[in-house]
Amino acid sequence: MPGKNKAMEVLLSRASTDRLIAPAPKGAVLMQILSTSLRAPDHGRMRPWRFVTVTGKHRAAFADLLVAAMRRTDPDMKSAKLEKKRVRYAEVPMTIILGMDLHPDAKIPVDEQVMAVAAGAMNVLNALHAAGFGGMWVSGAFQNDETFRKMLGFTREQKIAGFLQVGTVEGRAVTSNRPDIDLYHARWKGDPVAFGADK
Incomplete structure (x- = not known):
C-alpha cells in the first residue's frame, strides 16, 4: 500500500472559499x-496565459470598473447586487484576472488554447x-x-476567463465534501461504458 504523499494530500484537501482576509501572497x-x-499542458507552445493582479488601494477603482461593466451588460441588474x-471586489485582498491570449487562426484549436488557460x-x-492561501x-x-477589457489593458483579441479571488482563509481550514470518484470513472472493456453519475 502506498505511503503518505504530501503533494497528494495537498491536492485532495484543496477547496474553493470566499472566506478570504489579508494577507495575500506577494513578491x-x-x-x-x-x-x-x-x-500546464500547452499544445503548440501557444503560451496563452495572461495574469493581472489587483491589490491595495487599486481594488476600489477596479471594483468600480467591474460594476460599470455589469451595468452595461445587464442594465436591469438590481442595485443591491451591484453594490x-x-x-x-474592493475588499478581497487580491484579485487575479485570468487573461487569455487566443489565436483562432493558429494550427492549435482555440478550445485547446482555452484548456491550457x-x-x-x-x-x-x-x-x-x-x-x-485560499x-x-x-x-x-x-x-x-x-x-472593461480595454481599461485593463487587454487587446480586442484577448479575452478574460474569470477572476481568482485570493487571500488567507479566515478561520478553520476549508473542507468540502466531494462525490465518490467511482461515479465518474469507468473501465472500457470493448463495449460502451456507463457512468454512475449519469444514472
Missing part, C-alpha cells in the same frame, strides 16, 4: 505561485493552497465587455 511567493501556470459585487489557472489555485475562481458575463 517572490506570488511569482512562484503564478509560475506554476506555465507548467454587493462592488464591496466584494484553465489548466494553468487550476495550477495556480493548487499552488495558492500549497503555499497556505482562492476561488469566479466569472460573469460582464467580463466580455469590451470597454
